[in-house]
Amino acid sequence: MKFLIINGPNLNLLGIREPKIYGSNTYQDLVEYVSDFCAQRGVETEFVQSNHEGDLVDAIQKAYFDKVDGIIINPAAYTHTSVALLDALKSVQIPTVEVHISKVEEREEFRQVSYLRPACIRTITGHGFAGYSMAAVALMDHLSGR
Ligand code: CA2
Secondary structure (H helix, E strand, O other), rough: EEEEEEOOOOOOHHHOOHHHOEEEOOOHHHHHHHHHHHOOOOOOEEEEEEOOOOHHHHHHHHHHHHHEEEEEEEEEHHHOOOOHHHHHHHHHHOOOOEEEEOOHOOHHHHHHHOOOHHHOOOOEOOOOOOOHHHHHHHHHHHHHOO
């Protein structure tokens, strides 16, 4: 099984600023945590982080041709704006879980809307990095029909 983990704009700054909201661990720590978690369960991982919407669309399309089994996506600010990412997820039909490190539902009103949610099997918010491992488990369960 192979999962693609996509992180959107500014998540490369994890651990560098706003530790009260996003914690003090870095993007590299996140990659190591999620890849170890998945590897221990026999799941291969690939990671993409970009600050550019089109790069994220390209990554989703590439996942289709690479026969990726599941996608974990934290679209960051594009969550609240991107029809392009919604359309990309809808077009590839790969089971996807949306993750947010912070509890978006308790933050500003504009963060309450997710354009991508309708294309996702689950949305996980407010669990920090653990949200990504919860997403991996949700995909494993979904793909094994549990
Ligand atoms: O809670 C999340 O994971 C978010 O997707 C993070 C986005 C935000 O726009 C969403 O509403 C919720 C922002 C990511 C910015 O990450 C930073 C990390 C360190 C320092 C500054 C920003």
